[in-house]
Amino acid sequence: LTGQQQEINSLMQRKSAVDEENARLKNEFGNLNRKFKDKSQELKDTEECAQKKEEQNRLVIKNLEEENKGLNICCADLLSDLEKLRKQEAQWKKEKSGKDTTIKNLETDLAETREEIKRLRSICSNLSSQVNVKQEELFQKDCNV
Numbered sequence: 001l002t003g004q005q006q007e008i009n010s011l012m013q014r015k016s017a018v019d020e021e022n023a024r025l026k027n028e029f030g031n032l033n034r035k036f037k038d039k040s041q042e043l044k045d046t047e048e049c050a051q052k053k054e055e056q057n058r059l060v061i062k063n064l065e066e067e068n069k070g071l072n073i074c075c076a077d078l079l080s081d082l083e084k085l086r087k088q089e090a091q092w093k094k095e096k097s098g099k100d101t102t103i104k105n106l107e108t109d110l111a112e113t114r115e116e117i118k119r120l121r122s123i124c125s126n127l128s129s130q131v132n133v134k135q136e137e138l139f140q141k142d143c144n145v
């Protein structure tokens with residue numbers, strides 16, 4: 001009987017130790033389960049945040065692409081305008097060059113005309129003097145007659 005009693009006591013001690021171990025493991029399991037739930041929620045929150053940021057990034061990229069299209073169109077228009085202005089500038093330079101040549105020719109003609117006018121005035125002055133002399137002579141001859 002004492003052997004059985006010892007065995008029962010031993011089993012009771014083992015049961016008590018197993019119960020304690022079981023309680024400790026249950027407690028540890030509860031703690032780990034809470035940590036797992038917390039980490040799962042944290043992961044879910046992080047994934048949601050990442051998804052939102054990804055969606056925002058897609059939207060930003062889409063907006064930037066649209067803006068880029070607009071800027072490319074604007075740039076193409078500006079390049080077209082620049083090309084037109086360069087052609088117009090070349091045309092104006094060509095016209096200016098032609099007008100500069102015309103102005104030079106007119107200035108040369110004007111200078112020549114002024115010289116001609118001076119020469120003709122001189123001739124006119126000489127002729128006027130001669131007419132005066134001849135009129136004086138004629139007047140003298142008239143008087144003499």
